[in-house]
Amino acid sequence: MRRIWAPWRLEYILDEKKKGCIFCEKSKESKDVENYILLRGEKCLVMLNAFPYNNGHLMIIPYRHVGSIEDLKEDETREMMKLLSLMTVLLKKVMSPDGFNVGMNLGDVAGAGIMGHLHLHIVPRWKGDCNFMPVLSDTKVIPEALGQTYQKLKEGIDGNLGK
Numbered sequence: 001m002r003r004i005w006a007p008w009r010l011e012y013i014l015d016e017k018k019k020g021c022i023f024c025e026k027s028k029e030s031k032d033v034e035n036y037i038l039l040r041g042e043k044c045l046v047m048l049n050a051f052p053y054n055n056g057h058l059m060i061i062p063y064r065h066v067g068s069i070e071d072l073k074e075d076e077t078r079e080m081m082k083l084l085s086l087m088t089v090l091l092k093k094v095m096s097p098d099g100f101n102v103g104m105n106l107g108d109v110a111g112a113g114i115m116g117h118l119h120l121h122i123v124p125r126w127k128g129d130c131n132f133m134p135v136l137s138d139t140k141v142i143p144e145a146l147g148q149t150y151q152k153l154k155e156g157i158d159g160n161l162g163k
């Protein structure tokens, strides 16, 4: 079976024309629900991917505009991993996936959609989910599904994980 791991594609196509860094912009705005920001830590935030490759596709993003892993500070790396662990627990609890893809696309050649601001993708996977991927990539279907996913995960955080 061919591995499907291309969450950057749509993001890249759709954000290409925008100026500036949408991660920096969104993190400064105070409309977390509209921006699908699920959780704010001290150094990083967790956001739903607006162009998800699968249900529950999350990104962990440092507040600081950093493009390379080696430029991350130790406390940023630590919180990123801590949030990764926390979000894995949350997704398991709320969405019962069979597995996860976790990774970063660093640099143009690797398919980074948002240049210059690294982010860690967490994509929950279910057995057989490749079959409905094309449906999920339809931008008309996503906004409603995103809102529902956001709500479910938010409730999961408030109910079980605390802050």
Ligand SMILES: [Zn+2]
Pocket (backbone or CB within 6 Å): 021, 022, 023, 024, 025, 064, 065, 066, 116, 117
């Ligand atoms: Zn940025």
